[in-house]
Amino acid sequence: MKDNLNIIEKYIHELELNLSPHNLYAPIHYTLNQGGKRIRPQLCLLSANLFGGDTKQAIYPAIAFELLHNFTLIHDDIMDNAPLRRGKETVYKKWNTNIAILSGDTLFAKAYQCLLNYQGKGICSLLSLLTQTAIGICEGQQLDLDFESEEIVTIEQYISMIRLKTAIMLAACLKAGAILSDATEQEQQLIYDFGIKTGLAFQIQDDLLDVYADVNKFGKSTGGDIVENKKTYMSLKAMNLAQNDDLQQLRYYFSSLDFDREEKFYKVKVIYDKYKIKEHACKLINQYYDEAICCLQQINVQASSKQTLLDFIRQLVNRDY
Amino acid sequence: MKDNLNIIEKYIHELELNLSPHNLYAPIHYTLNQGGKRIRPQLCLLSANLFGGDTKQAIYPAIAFELLHNFTLIHDDIMDNAPLRRGKETVYKKWNTNIAILSGDTLFAKAYQCLLNYQGKGICSLLSLLTQTAIGICEGQQLDLDFESEEIVTIEQYISMIRLKTAIMLAACLKAGAILSDATEQEQQLIYDFGIKTGLAFQIQDDLLDVYADVNKFGKSTGGDIVENKKTYMSLKAMNLAQNDDLQQLRYYFSSLDFDREEKFYKVKVIYDKYKIKEHACKLINQYYDEAICCLQQINVQASSKQTLLDFIRQLVNRDY
Numbered sequence: 001m002k003d004n005l006n007i008i009e010k011y012i013h014e015l016e017l018n019l020s021p022h023n024l025y026a027p028i029h030y031t032l033n034q035g036g037k038r039i040r041p042q043l044c045l046l047s048a049n050l051f052g053g054d055t056k057q058a059i060y061p062a063i064a065f066e067l068l069h070n071f072t073l074i075h076d077d078i079m080d081n082a083p084l085r086r087g088k089e090t091v092y093k094k095w096n097t098n099i100a101i102l103s104g105d106t107l108f109a110k111a112y113q114c115l116l117n118y119q120g121k122g123i124c125s126l127l128s129l130l131t132q133t134a135i136g137i138c139e140g141q142q143l144d145l146d147f148e149s150e151e152i153v154t155i156e157q158y159i160s161m162i163r164l165k166t167a168i169m170l171a172a173c174l175k176a177g178a179i180l181s182d183a184t185e186q187e188q189q190l191i192y193d194f195g196i197k198t199g200l201a202f203q204i205q206d207d208l209l210d211v212y213a214d215v216n217k218f219g220k221s222t223g224g225d226i227v228e229n230k231k232t233y234m235s236l237k238a239m240n241l242a243q244n245d246d247l248q249q250l251r252y253y254f255s256s257l258d259f260d261r262e263e264k265f266y267k268v269k270v271i272y273d274k275y276k277i278k279e280h281a282c283k284l285i286n287q288y289y290d291e292a293i294c295c296l297q298q299i300n301v302q303a304s305s306k307q308t309l310l311d312f313i314r315q316l317v318n319r320d321y
Numbered sequence: 322m323k324d325n326l327n328i329i330e331k332y333i334h335e336l337e338l339n340l341s342p343h344n345l346y347a348p349i350h351y352t353l354n355q356g357g358k359r360i361r362p363q364l365c366l367l368s369a370n371l372f373g374g375d376t377k378q379a380i381y382p383a384i385a386f387e388l389l390h391n392f393t394l395i396h397d398d399i400m401d402n403a404p405l406r407r408g409k410e411t412v413y414k415k416w417n418t419n420i421a422i423l424s425g426d427t428l429f430a431k432a433y434q435c436l437l438n439y440q441g442k443g444i445c446s447l448l449s450l451l452t453q454t455a456i457g458i459c460e461g462q463q464l465d466l467d468f469e470s471e472e473i474v475t476i477e478q479y480i481s482m483i484r485l486k487t488a489i490m491l492a493a494c495l496k497a498g499a500i501l502s503d504a505t506e507q508e509q510q511l512i513y514d515f516g517i518k519t520g521l522a523f524q525i526q527d528d529l530l531d532v533y534a535d536v537n538k539f540g541k542s543t544g545g546d547i548v549e550n551k552k553t554y555m556s557l558k559a560m561n562l563a564q565n566d567d568l569q570q571l572r573y574y575f576s577s578l579d580f581d582r583e584e585k586f587y588k589v590k591v592i593y594d595k596y597k598i599k600e601h602a603c604k605l606i607n608q609y610y611d612e613a614i615c616c617l618q619q620i621n622v623q624a625s626s627k628q629t630l631l632d633f634i635r636q637l638v639n640r641d642y
Contacts, residue, residue: 020460021463021464021467023466023467024459024460075426078418078422079419079423097418098399099463099466101396101399101400101422102396102400102459102462102463102466103459104426105396105425105426105429105455105459106456106459106460108426108429108430109429109452109455109456109459110456112433112448112451113449113452113453113456116445116448116449116452123445124437124444127433127437128437130433131430131433131434131437132434134426135427135430135431135434138345138423138426138427138430139341139342139345139427142342142344142345142420142423143342145344145419145420145423146344
């Protein structure tokens with residue numbers, strides 16, 4: 001796995017980004033060198049390895065998805081008014097909104113440019129997959145924006161949203177590895193579904209950790225979602241289960257941004273504890289995780305290749321709360 | 322030519338855009354149905370006809386470039402703070418900036434989705450062309466934004482900018498028609514260069530008309546570029562030629578947005594007249610037009626097909642000032 005990461009970093013390092021106009025390319029270079037975890041390209045390479053594909057050719061879709069991912073981050077940060085990303089200023093803060101829009105657009109095109117270097121089977125399938133994924137992510141982000149102003153969001157709607165916003169990109173990276181390896185349609189679907197379930201588990205874990213993480217391990221402060229009234233699995237489940245005064249309290253705290261940060265986090269967490277929201281989230285994470293494993297088991301490849309992928313996934317969904 | 326336009330409008334009408342989430346797709350539907358002139362897809366179909374290609378297949382790259390063009394309009398309008406486009410509210414004004422960013426992104430992806438329907442020769446060349454064009458347009462827009470805060474912009478730099486921002490899309494549409502018709506590399510280059518020269522003539526004509534158009538024919542009020550201190554061929558040439566007091570006057574008027582609109586337009590126009598800026602612009606338009614024709618003449622196809630393309634181009638660059 002370390003080898004894969006080295007290959008990815010080397011390729012990204014060698015991307016020609018010292019181009020003119022400087023104001024367009026400097027933000028792209030900045031974004032790609034912020035120490036992202038490269039989860040998506042690693043998934044693509046792991047999947048190519050799983051299905052016995054040409055890992056040298058796999059680098060092109062792998063990096064294409066990493067570029068697509070970074071494009072979505074640049075634009076999402078504008079929409080979310082996010083000042084920081086990976087501990088550093090976001091592009092629209094460091095430069096401005098116009099430059100963030102335009103360098104994001106360029107990075108999106110660069111994802112296609114990268115994929116078009118691919119010389120192997122299924123180029124059109126890979127391009128369609130990249131395109132479908134991009135469209136789905138936009139739909140997911142729009143749903144997320146819509147949810148902000150909607151009073152009632154069901155857990156089902158929320159799952160549909162995170163499926164689009166988070167899970168389909170992971171699934172697509174895995175499927176890309178299968179396509180370039182000339183895997184069967186059925187195998188492509190199984191590894192895609194594995195990615196979807198893993199992605200859902202991963203996002204709900206993220207929601208859970210925002211409330212219950214060990215701050216030392218988590219690497220960022222907890223409670224942000226609660227303080228900002230974000231609709232997450234945790235808040236929606238709590239709103240579903242809470243009764244009478246507890247429900248009133250949740251509605252009260254989620255109605256404004258003006259509360260004392262610590263007090264709000266504490267009061268909401270007490271209600272979460274009372275209704276065992278953490279346990280509900282754990283149960284759902286485990287359910288998705290088990291469904292993911294079930295998909296993987298149905299794929300008929302060497303156990304050792306599966307194990308490498310599973311080890312990687314266990315880092316993402318570590319279930320150690 | 323009327324047939325081509327009907328085919329284009331029919332295809333756009335049949336695009337499936339009544340999708341969820343509504344806030345993402347409604348702005349796309351709105352933008353595509355604002356009565357654009359469909360210059361780009363028409364160029365693609367005319368070029369396919371010129372080179373004897375399959376005009377049924379040509380619709381996919383033709384529409385792909387129209388979608389790409391409309392995506393750039395949605396994002397450019399945010400960056401330029403433009404309240405109106407084709408006489409109607411721009412997307413970011415009618416909805417909001419976030420929705421304009423996201424529906425633009427989706428439309429960009431839709432351009433690829435459309436092109437991927439193409440079943441013919443050179444799909445990878447067409448995809449590369451679309452990608453290179455998108456990147457070039459972003460570079461052009463960034464240069465245009467950079468110019469706003471730069472004191473000195475040479476005419477050479479300005480031409481490089483409008484080449485990217487305007488001309489390469491027209492050239493690419495024409496080249497797409499050549500690629501899908503399996504034209505030679507040389508023919509592809511000639512029709513591309515024809516598009517570049519036509520695009521430059523078209524943009525400089527636009528700059529000229531903003532000052533000297535017959536308002537009844539032009540369809541919008543004149544003087545906008547001067548009032549907003551926009552760097553155009555007209556203003557840059559005037560700054561180049563004007564001497565002493567005239568140069569001071571130009572610098573004075575172009576230093577602020579606070580002048581009386583009519584007075585500023587009148588005073589600047591007097592200086593333009595004195596230095597024959599209109600004549601300089603006409604000369605350059607004619608030069609580019611002649612160079613374009615020279616490219617077209619070198620292409621060895623039926624004179625009647627050339628004539629259809631030329632008739633269309635004459636509508637764009639009518640040289641009737």
